[in-house]
Amino acid sequence: MNIEQVTDGELSILEVIWEQEAPTSRDIAAANYKQVNDSKMASVQKLLERLEAKGCVGRDRRERAHRFHALVSREDFLHDRLRALANRLYDGSIAPLVTTLLRSKGLSKKNRNQLRELIDELWPSEK
Template structure:
Protein backbone atom coordinates (compact mmCIF):
# COMPACT_ATOMS: atom_id res chain seq x y z
CA UNK A 1 0.00 0.00 0.00
CA UNK A 2 2.65 2.46 0.93
CA UNK A 3 4.81 4.09 -1.70
CA UNK A 4 8.07 3.08 -0.14
CA UNK A 5 8.67 0.33 -2.60
CA UNK A 6 11.03 -1.39 -0.24
CA UNK A 7 9.45 -3.27 2.58
CA UNK A 8 11.82 -5.17 4.77
CA UNK A 9 11.59 -5.75 8.46
CA UNK A 10 14.55 -5.33 10.74
CA UNK A 11 15.30 -9.03 10.97
CA UNK A 12 15.05 -9.53 7.25
CA UNK A 13 17.43 -6.67 6.76
CA UNK A 14 19.81 -8.31 9.18
CA UNK A 15 19.88 -11.41 7.06
CA UNK A 16 20.36 -9.46 3.88
CA UNK A 17 23.18 -7.73 5.57
CA UNK A 18 24.81 -11.01 6.35
CA UNK A 19 24.73 -11.73 2.63
CA UNK A 20 26.46 -8.44 1.97
CA UNK A 21 29.04 -9.14 4.62
CA UNK A 22 29.95 -12.68 3.76
CA UNK A 23 29.00 -12.80 0.12
CA UNK A 24 26.96 -15.62 -1.39
CA UNK A 25 26.21 -18.12 1.32
CA UNK A 26 24.12 -21.05 2.37
CA UNK A 27 21.61 -20.97 5.16
CA UNK A 28 24.13 -22.51 7.48
CA UNK A 29 26.85 -20.09 6.59
CA UNK A 30 24.57 -17.16 7.17
CA UNK A 31 23.51 -18.64 10.47
CA UNK A 32 27.08 -19.19 11.57
CA UNK A 33 27.99 -15.67 10.64
CA UNK A 34 25.14 -14.34 12.72
CA UNK A 35 26.06 -16.53 15.64
CA UNK A 36 29.56 -15.13 15.55
CA UNK A 37 28.13 -11.66 15.81
CA UNK A 38 26.12 -12.74 18.81
CA UNK A 39 22.83 -13.02 17.01
CA UNK A 40 21.29 -16.33 17.92
CA UNK A 41 18.72 -17.51 15.45
CA UNK A 42 17.52 -21.01 14.69
CA UNK A 43 18.54 -22.58 11.44
CA UNK A 44 14.98 -22.62 10.19
CA UNK A 45 14.49 -19.02 11.11
CA UNK A 46 17.38 -18.02 8.94
CA UNK A 47 15.99 -20.23 6.25
CA UNK A 48 12.58 -18.62 6.45
CA UNK A 49 14.12 -15.19 6.22
CA UNK A 50 16.19 -16.08 3.21
CA UNK A 51 13.14 -17.51 1.51
CA UNK A 52 11.21 -14.36 2.18
CA UNK A 53 14.05 -12.24 0.93
CA UNK A 54 13.99 -14.22 -2.26
CA UNK A 55 10.23 -13.93 -2.59
CA UNK A 56 10.54 -10.21 -2.21
CA UNK A 57 13.25 -10.01 -4.79
CA UNK A 58 16.09 -9.03 -2.53
CA UNK A 59 18.03 -12.21 -3.00
CA UNK A 60 18.38 -15.13 -5.38
CA UNK A 61 19.36 -18.65 -4.72
CA UNK A 62 20.74 -21.43 -6.79
CA UNK A 63 21.44 -24.98 -5.91
CA UNK A 64 25.08 -25.75 -5.44
CA UNK A 65 25.54 -29.43 -5.02
CA UNK A 66 24.71 -29.80 -1.39
CA UNK A 67 22.61 -26.80 -0.52
CA UNK A 68 21.15 -23.65 -1.94
CA UNK A 69 23.44 -20.67 -2.07
CA UNK A 70 21.84 -17.29 -1.57
CA UNK A 71 23.12 -14.11 -3.01
CA UNK A 72 21.95 -10.54 -2.43
CA UNK A 73 20.25 -8.95 -5.39
CA UNK A 74 20.30 -5.42 -4.15
CA UNK A 75 23.38 -3.60 -3.05
CA UNK A 76 23.89 -2.12 0.31
CA UNK A 77 24.17 1.26 -1.36
CA UNK A 78 20.87 0.89 -3.11
CA UNK A 79 19.21 -0.08 0.12
CA UNK A 80 20.88 2.77 1.84
CA UNK A 81 19.62 5.28 -0.68
CA UNK A 82 16.16 3.86 -0.52
CA UNK A 83 15.95 3.95 3.24
CA UNK A 84 17.33 7.44 3.37
CA UNK A 85 14.85 8.62 0.85
CA UNK A 86 12.00 7.15 2.82
CA UNK A 87 13.31 8.80 5.93
CA UNK A 88 13.62 12.14 4.19
CA UNK A 89 10.02 11.89 3.12
CA UNK A 90 8.74 10.76 6.46
CA UNK A 91 10.46 13.54 8.33
CA UNK A 92 11.12 16.41 5.97
CA UNK A 93 8.92 16.17 2.92
CA UNK A 94 11.67 14.62 0.91
CA UNK A 95 14.38 17.11 1.51
CA UNK A 96 17.72 15.50 2.27
CA UNK A 97 19.45 18.57 3.58
CA UNK A 98 18.35 18.29 7.19
CA UNK A 99 19.42 14.68 7.33
CA UNK A 100 22.87 15.47 6.06
CA UNK A 101 23.29 18.30 8.48
CA UNK A 102 22.10 16.15 11.34
CA UNK A 103 24.52 13.43 10.47
CA UNK A 104 27.52 15.64 10.07
CA UNK A 105 26.70 17.51 13.22
CA UNK A 106 25.90 14.69 15.57
CA UNK A 107 27.78 11.70 14.26
CA UNK A 108 31.55 11.86 14.27
CA UNK A 109 33.02 11.38 10.85
CA UNK A 110 36.56 10.27 10.28
CA UNK A 111 39.02 12.74 8.76
CA UNK A 112 38.97 10.71 5.58
CA UNK A 113 35.23 10.95 5.36
CA UNK A 114 35.37 14.64 6.00
CA UNK A 115 37.93 15.09 3.28
CA UNK A 116 35.91 13.07 0.85
CA UNK A 117 32.84 15.02 1.70
CA UNK A 118 34.78 18.19 1.18
CA UNK A 119 35.87 17.38 -2.33
CA UNK A 120 32.42 16.11 -3.14
CA UNK A 121 30.90 19.37 -2.12
CA UNK A 122 33.40 21.36 -4.08
CA UNK A 123 32.57 19.37 -7.12
CA UNK A 124 28.86 19.93 -6.69
CA UNK A 125 29.42 23.58 -6.02
CA UNK A 126 31.38 23.96 -9.20
CA UNK A 127 28.81 22.09 -11.20
CA UNK A 128 26.03 24.26 -9.92
CA UNK A 129 27.88 27.33 -11.00
CA UNK A 130 28.87 25.98 -14.40
CA UNK A 131 25.52 24.54 -15.17
CA UNK A 132 24.18 27.99 -14.65
CA UNK A 133 21.08 26.55 -13.07
CA UNK A 134 19.12 29.48 -11.74
CA UNK A 135 21.64 32.14 -12.68
CA UNK A 136 19.59 34.76 -10.99
Protein backbone atom coordinates in the same frame (compact mmCIF):
# COMPACT_ATOMS: atom_id res chain seq x y z
CA MET B 1 12.18 -5.15 -4.69
CA ASN B 2 10.52 -4.32 -1.46
CA ILE B 3 13.29 -3.02 0.74
CA GLU B 4 11.05 -0.98 2.99
CA GLN B 5 9.50 -3.91 4.75
CA VAL B 6 12.68 -5.80 5.46
CA THR B 7 12.61 -6.93 9.07
CA ASP B 8 15.37 -6.64 11.60
CA GLY B 9 15.90 -10.37 11.59
CA GLU B 10 15.90 -10.42 7.81
CA LEU B 11 18.46 -7.64 7.81
CA SER B 12 20.76 -9.80 9.90
CA ILE B 13 20.56 -12.40 7.17
CA LEU B 14 21.22 -9.82 4.50
CA GLU B 15 24.30 -8.56 6.28
CA VAL B 16 25.89 -11.98 6.18
CA ILE B 17 25.19 -12.24 2.47
CA TRP B 18 26.76 -8.83 1.98
CA GLU B 19 29.88 -9.91 3.79
CA GLN B 20 30.32 -13.39 2.43
CA GLU B 21 30.50 -14.51 -1.15
CA ALA B 22 27.51 -16.67 -2.05
CA PRO B 23 26.96 -18.31 1.32
CA THR B 24 24.73 -21.31 1.91
CA SER B 25 21.96 -21.28 4.47
CA ARG B 26 24.30 -23.10 6.82
CA ASP B 27 26.99 -20.47 6.43
CA ILE B 28 24.42 -17.82 7.29
CA ALA B 29 23.14 -19.71 10.29
CA ALA B 30 26.67 -20.24 11.56
CA ALA B 31 27.33 -16.51 11.32
CA ASN B 32 24.16 -15.58 13.18
CA TYR B 33 23.85 -18.17 15.91
CA LYS B 34 26.34 -19.44 18.41
CA GLN B 35 24.80 -22.85 18.25
CA VAL B 36 23.10 -24.10 15.11
CA ASN B 37 20.47 -26.81 15.22
CA ASP B 38 17.69 -27.95 12.95
CA SER B 39 15.18 -25.34 14.01
CA LYS B 40 17.68 -22.50 13.67
CA MET B 41 18.40 -23.73 10.20
CA ALA B 42 14.71 -23.67 9.43
CA SER B 43 14.47 -20.14 10.77
CA VAL B 44 17.21 -18.99 8.43
CA GLN B 45 15.54 -20.71 5.52
CA LYS B 46 12.26 -19.04 6.33
CA LEU B 47 13.87 -15.63 6.50
CA LEU B 48 15.67 -16.31 3.23
CA GLU B 49 12.41 -17.36 1.66
CA ARG B 50 10.82 -14.09 2.71
CA LEU B 51 13.78 -12.06 1.57
CA GLU B 52 13.54 -13.81 -1.78
CA ALA B 53 9.84 -13.00 -1.98
CA LYS B 54 10.67 -9.38 -1.35
CA GLY B 55 13.18 -9.44 -4.16
CA CYS B 56 16.15 -8.67 -1.96
CA VAL B 57 17.91 -11.99 -2.33
CA GLY B 58 18.54 -14.41 -5.18
CA ARG B 59 19.11 -18.13 -5.02
CA ASP B 60 21.36 -20.41 -7.00
CA ARG B 61 19.87 -23.90 -6.94
CA ARG B 62 22.55 -25.71 -8.91
CA GLU B 63 24.24 -27.19 -5.89
CA ARG B 64 22.50 -29.30 -3.34
CA ALA B 65 22.83 -26.55 -0.79
CA HIS B 66 21.55 -23.42 -2.48
CA ARG B 67 23.85 -20.44 -2.61
CA PHE B 68 22.45 -17.00 -1.95
CA HIS B 69 23.40 -13.61 -3.27
CA ALA B 70 22.07 -10.16 -2.59
CA LEU B 71 19.89 -8.45 -5.16
CA VAL B 72 20.06 -5.32 -3.05
CA SER B 73 23.33 -3.80 -1.94
CA ARG B 74 23.99 -2.26 1.42
CA GLU B 75 24.03 1.09 -0.37
CA ASP B 76 20.67 0.41 -2.00
CA PHE B 77 19.30 -0.46 1.38
CA LEU B 78 20.66 2.67 2.98
CA HIS B 79 19.43 4.80 0.12
CA ASP B 80 15.95 3.43 0.46
CA ARG B 81 15.83 3.96 4.19
CA LEU B 82 17.10 7.51 3.86
CA ARG B 83 14.52 8.30 1.22
CA ALA B 84 11.76 6.88 3.39
CA LEU B 85 12.91 9.12 6.20
CA ALA B 86 12.97 12.17 3.97
CA ASN B 87 9.53 11.37 2.61
CA ARG B 88 8.03 10.87 6.02
CA LEU B 89 9.58 13.79 7.82
CA TYR B 90 10.40 16.40 5.21
CA ASP B 91 8.07 15.83 2.30
CA GLY B 92 10.82 14.18 0.31
CA SER B 93 13.45 16.84 0.76
CA ILE B 94 16.81 15.38 1.67
CA ALA B 95 18.66 18.58 2.47
CA PRO B 96 17.61 18.50 6.14
CA LEU B 97 19.12 15.04 6.42
CA VAL B 98 22.44 16.21 5.09
CA THR B 99 22.63 19.23 7.35
CA THR B 100 21.67 17.17 10.37
CA LEU B 101 24.43 14.72 9.60
CA LEU B 102 26.98 17.46 9.01
CA ARG B 103 26.05 19.08 12.30
CA SER B 104 26.26 15.85 14.28
CA LYS B 105 29.42 14.73 15.89
CA GLY B 106 31.36 11.84 14.53
CA LEU B 107 32.78 13.38 11.40
CA SER B 108 36.54 13.42 11.52
CA LYS B 109 38.55 16.15 9.87
CA LYS B 110 39.54 13.63 7.25
CA ASN B 111 35.87 12.85 6.62
CA ARG B 112 35.07 16.50 6.20
CA ASN B 113 37.80 16.99 3.65
CA GLN B 114 36.57 13.93 1.81
CA LEU B 115 33.11 15.44 1.72
CA ARG B 116 34.42 18.67 0.30
CA GLU B 117 36.19 16.71 -2.38
CA LEU B 118 33.07 14.73 -3.05
CA ILE B 119 31.03 17.85 -3.60
CA ASP B 120 33.66 19.23 -5.93
CA GLU B 121 33.84 15.90 -7.72
CA LEU B 122 30.11 15.60 -8.20
CA TRP B 123 29.52 19.17 -9.32
CA PRO B 124 32.81 20.51 -10.64
CA SER B 125 31.20 23.18 -12.76
CA GLU B 126 30.02 25.00 -9.69
CA LYS B 127 33.48 25.26 -8.21
